[in-house]
């Protein structure tokens with residue numbers, strides 16, 4: 001990830017033509033994917049988020065959609081009254097124009113753009129901007145909660161320094177399946193499946209440590225913006241957060257040759273499911289218990305449960321989470337279709353994204 005801030009200058013008029021095109025994509029996904037594969041246009045893949053009050057998200061969504069569509073921007077973006085969260089790709093040739101455009105909005109000035117270094121720019125093939133209730137679901141209903149009153153942002157160096165203080169509490173604001181494969185040294189890793197259930201839990205856990213410094217971190221920083229504001233809302237005063245999350249921390253540690261305090265893998269929500277940060281393997285295979293930290297989705301698409309599987313088990317069970325799935329997966333596709341509605345898999349029992357099945361089954365998915 002390269003850190004890039006939208007320049008403060010950018011006084012040039014935008015040589016942009018706003019088209020009167022439809023505000024939604026009308027071509028089917030397979031066709032778009034095929035088109036993208038053959039598209040010679042070089043693209044910059046990036047992400048950004050910004051908490052800022054947007055009074056009319058639908059109107060702003062439509063406005064941004066027209067501009068971005070004219071610039072050939074692709075990707076997935078969420079917009080809500082509390083702000084915006086975007087994962088997009090921009091044609092390289094239009095990147096300066098894109099920055100000028102974004103800079104013309106006060107709320108985006110000086111914002112960090114996280115640019116993916118190794119991405120091929122083929123991750124997206126349509127432009128989707130969705131209006132939602134919240135950009136990060138938090139379950140907070142109190143209208144007096146202000147997500148802009150965040151904690152103090154720390155860069156990697158300041159984070160390392162602060163975390164050495166014996167009187168700090170380090171909290172991982174991600175879910176159990178993320179912290180299972182990697183976390184900061186001495187961090188508290190709450191056993192939760194959603195951010196929404198984690199917020200009140202963490203405030204309760206730390207109630208006795210109100211006098212201490214609270215250091216929070218997450219994958220890319222967006223969850224901690226809200227989590228730190230929530231802790232302050234709950235009366236905590238010394239609240240700090242890792243700026244740009246583990247992704248930006250890792251980049252700074254490598255670029256500046258700092259001491260790395262993150263052990264294991266950083267779970268990421270794309271097809272890789274994890275980036276190795278340190279050589280340590282801190283998790284175990286959910287089937288045989290051997291050290292392993294590779295997340296996979298069960299090969300049986302009707303199950304698809306996310307779990308950790310070692311290479312041996314991957315081979316032995318054909319990438320499946322259980323014997324039921326393995327047997328089912330071996331059936332002809334047509335037979336699977338007919339039988340699927342009457343079957344119960346780990347994924348259908350426990351949710352596709354969460355492998356609580358592992359712990360409910362006493363440590364093994366096969367049992």
Ligand SMILES: [Zn+2]
Pocket residue numbers: 285286287288289290309310311312313314
């Ligand atoms: Zn195994």
Ligand SMILES: [Zn+2]
Pocket residue numbers: 298299300303304305320321322325345346347
């Ligand atoms: Zn399965």
